[in-house]
Amino acid sequence: MDIKLNTENVELRKTFPEFGAGDTINVLLKIREGNKERIQQFQGTVIQRKNVGSNGETFTIRKISDSIAVERIIPIFSPSIERIELIRKGKVRRSRIYYLRKRKGKLARIKEKI
């Protein structure tokens, strides 16, 4: 048996839209506060996907929140993900767009892939 990727995770992956570096996505995360559960949205640009094809696959998502850049690393098979929405496809040449961290304003734009 292949233990690197569980069969239930293969099924789970099919429910997500295909996305990669440069794409803008909206992640709906389940947050537990005491006994209450609510949904928090995190919308931003995907910088990278790591360890693709394993149970430990993660993606890094970056957004500018009140002029402060925030990055989150989220395990893609995490049970706290409610849904992932693809908002915009980006046209980039690299699979890991770290250069975005050094850029501000107009330079940090990514062309849309049509």
Place this chain on the structure above:
Amino acid sequence: MSGLIGKKLGMTSIFDTSGRSIGCTVIEAGPCFVTQIKESKTDGYKSIQLAYDEKKSKKTTKALKGHFDTSKVTPKKKIIEFRNFKDEFSDKVKLGMKINIEDIFNENEFLDVTAISKGKGFQGVVKRHNFGGVGQSTHGQHNRNRHPGSIGAGSTPSRVFKGMKMGGRMGGERIKIQNLKILKILSDKNLIYVRGSVPGSNNSYVVLSN
């Protein structure tokens, strides 16, 4: 001690109920077959001998074949004896009986894993005994960063004490890791997910016990 023989398949991670990712080892445990039952009357002590992992009959010696024939079990690669097997089991156990994971282990319980650790070859004192190495790498000191330093006094006792920690062969020894939590049991595939790491390389035999 009751237990099972298994095979370490490798490591992966799963999520617990609160959504945290936990590193775990996947072990194929059993099914094991009872090949011999020792009684205190005949053998001086009570134990059960288990066999695991299918083996070609062609590659089995005649002596072993005879041993497997008495319990009507097909030849197996690994045979291990467990002393004082679970009490509720000892009455029911019969020769040739099949023992599965769920007969012995339950989820969220703890078990011990025994295996032969990976051989590391000849290692120095820093890796083998967690020495700190010799102090600084500047101020005139030039080539003794990972050395043991002094190994004793001079004229008295004019010898090195036995058991002094030095470099040498490391790894490849029998190690038991205690109290590993069972996270998940897939009884249809004979798989057991155990929290944390387990000694030995992938596809090597491990002994699970509780």
